[in-house]
Amino acid sequence: MDPHLPWFILLNPLVTAALIHFLLRRSPGWSAVLSTASACVGLLTAFGIWFSGFPTQPIEVPWLDFSPSFRLPIGITIDALSKVMLLVVTGIGALIHIYSTVYMARDEAKSRFFGNLSLFMFSMLGIVLANNFGMMFIFWELVGVSSYLLIGHWFTRDSAAAAANKAFITNRIGDFGFMLGILIVWNATGSLIFSEIAANLGALTGLGTGWVTAAALLVFCGAVGKSAQMPLHVWLPDAMEGPTPVSALIHAATMVAAGVYMLARVYFLIGASLDAQLVIQWIGVITAVFAALMATQQDDIKRILAYSTLSQLGYMVCAVGLAAPNAAMFHLFTHAFFKALLFLGAGAIIHHLHHEQNIWKMGGLSGRMKVTFWTFLAGYLALIGCPFFSGFYSKDLILMAAWHQNGLVFVLALFTAFLTAFYMTRLVVVVFLGQARSNEASHGHDGPGAMSLPLVILAALSVVAGYGTESYFEHAFQGLPAHEHAGVVPWLAIGAFLLGSALSFVIYQGRAKDPIVIRLFKNKFYFDELYAALIAGTHDLLAQISSWFDKWVLDGIIVRGLSGSAWGAGFMLRFLQVGNLQAYSFLFGIGAVALIYFVVLVK
């Protein structure tokens, strides 16, 4: 293949972002056009890469080069994994750009929005293409920045500013572990390049299983932050303060999936430690269950989808831990379409209900927002795992892996499937069926073509994305344990989905307010309160202590003690009392110069 293609796809959004931020700040219209055009060109390039085979030469430029001890190049991997990821990122990216031209049409900082959207595309594509840990970390951080900027787009809102900070700092906590893991891997294998590490993994495993497990789990920390796994999940629901297209692009389809993609990319490392895999599958499934429980009691349409995203990411992470990265990537692939669709559908509703996000103030929208309703329904069915929709197949593969590996994890994963059907049916019933429960809801209508078109395309993809793709992901990985197909698993999944949706339908049909109140779920298991207390209790307290110590002990005692001590009592103190700074400084300079002569002369 032509090596210019991947460079072009990577640099195109960077140039776009730079043009918009530095030149088009005052031309919002042109910014939107340029950014959207660049995203569409990106999609075309991704297709070009898809159809043009694999590179024969390494595509690489040096960046920080201290060969042989340390080498961090900007290098590109084109393989089955990155090819499909390029399509997902640019494809959904392009659709969301188109959608945003309507959603953000009257935003007063439209240029900034589109500039940052392009910056995000650049960062995300860098993660997808990276052929080494160093470059991945660079773009990992850049994704963090662009996410910060986009969550905080409406920065005059205090909640948006708080959410942006929370997302960034929480991610950095994960990155702390990620970097440490990278350092351990590099220290043992002497390389940052994925292929070289994989070939030289013996140098790491030779140090003992403890080091491998530590390295794998520390690298996993990065994914815990970016893919919002427990206990670092708290930022994602708050990130819904950003504009809805941002939620769809970043916090559903791409950025949060980066953690899973990274795990799949370095699966050679994860797969080398059984202990690490055990931890990863449990973190994944616990996130899946807890997030689904929280989702059942939320009232904000975007937050329900956010918790649902957490839960689905839990599935993917769990799959990596179950030695099924192919299932994780498959679910990442299908989920990207249907979750982007659900967010954009929710965005259409919010847009036309004048930024009303409470599902209890909606209702009866199926008649007035037909396109939105039917497309949302497709996404809904895919998410809850209805047979013949894409989500069914990918979820089935994860459940199958759990069935073979860990019975308890399987039960929890199945329970999550039940909960998913439950909370999503609640959402659909409350939002779309019954009576309009607010003035806005009774006037809702579908958006213009640029808003509906992405919905229709994504709906179609949500249906078909599960066909013929399963084997693609299977071929992308080598040496995975083969499972025989257990016929009972899909039936159990279907049972869970039927039970969950039927139960939810019966409970919520025709209700005007939530008949179930479970404070623990509604308050998200009090994680935020716990962390607030923890941070106030440790970091901030330590901060106060060290600041106090600095002011009163180091400064007070030492400085005052010094000037009063015998050392200062001589010539120093006299000048202090004279209090003439200029005189002192001058004499000091002379004295210093004289002293060196003196010492040298005496010798």
Add this chain to the structure above:
Amino acid sequence: MLNLIIFIPLLAAFAVLLGAPARKSALAAAAAGLVISLFALFSYDASKAGFQFASSTPVVPEWDLKFLLAADGLSLVMLLLTNLVTLAAVWITPLVEKRENIFYACLLFITAGAAGAFASQDLFFFYAFHELALIPTFLLIGLWGSGQRHAAAWKITIYLALGSFILLIGLVDLYNALPAGVRTFDMIKLQQLASAHVIPEASQTRPYLLLLVGFGILISLFPFHSWAPTAYASAPTPAAMLHAGVLKKFGLYGLIRLAVPLLPAGAQHWSWLLLTLLVGNVIYVGLATIAQKKLDMTLGYSSVMHMGYIFLGIAAFNLVGVTGAAVLMFAHGLSIAALFAMAGHLRKFSPSLAYETMGGLGKPMPFLGAAFGMAAFASIGLPGFANFSSEILVFFGAFKPAFTPEAGSYQLATAFALWGVVISAVYMLRAYRAIFLGGVRKDSTDWVDPIFSLRLPVILLLATLMITGFFPGGIVNLVKPSIEALLPK
């Protein structure tokens, strides 16, 4: 050429004192300095590496003391930093109401002193030029400072006088550690002598400790750091920019140039001490930064904290780590200067710079909001700025240090330093949020962005950070051979 870089600001300073138009002369001298240092940078023959542009005037031949100027890649990068920050600092200087000529002369003396220290390859002048730069710093704080300027000026004077004094004893001790026949002030010769192992290992520990503490106080090494935040908070903006950005780097430069290459056995002996103290810089001072309630104090403390990373790179004692430390000096100097410059603009509206007096300023000040955000992101080490590419070198260098028996403690220190990356995100983003985000305050309606010409210095600093951040190869490859020559074989 190096003579020009030193004497243009020096002569300009005297001219200003004698009545030449202060601001115009200072600006002209600063611009000339930048042009010449850029010219030196591009005419430096990287293929030959080593010291170039040498000029030597004997002063005391018996002691081999001479006015020796020469520059390698490391010196050139420091000279570029000096002149970039000087230009920005002079440019951004607001109207000085009293004794304008002395104010500008002080700035120029600092520049000349810093440039002299970085270009001198003779111990005596290396030290003397730094003293030349320190004294006007005290004056600037004491005479034109704000807040508790007298207390701050005294504190920095006491600390830095003590530091210089210990440093002086250390330098004398180093000189005396040489065998009598080969004693010299010539730093290039000293380096050659060290490569030939003429300084006995046993007599390296004391001078290294003296140099470490002496330089350390000048760099605000924990626990000798408490002079820095108050001094920067009280200092007039250009003085804070020049001291935090440039002059403080003298101590680090001295460690890299003298202490580490000449006394490697001493460095290994005291590595535990340096590691412990630098963790104090990163964690203890980092936490203290979080607790600050005023922007100038936050910036002052953060600048102390970031010294910890540079110490870590130096302590690593290998090519990757020390090169990272050298580039990080450059990057930190530019980013902290930019931050202080912008804090100076905010001070026009909020003299105390307390966070409670600000908020929502991103709306009335879009330029400052964006530029401050970039500088803040640079200073907390985000990719795209030189701070990231150098910090990452420091981490990798320190994780595989030259002293293999101590590798475990280095890795522990690196882990602490990495946690510092989280801490710095906390305080910088909190500061940014407190100043620029949130609802617009009613009493801030007359707050406006700096006029276009006053934006240029900030743009100059940020653009340099971005260029060297996107393409770190140039500056890294310039510094690398110098460091390679300094490290023991």
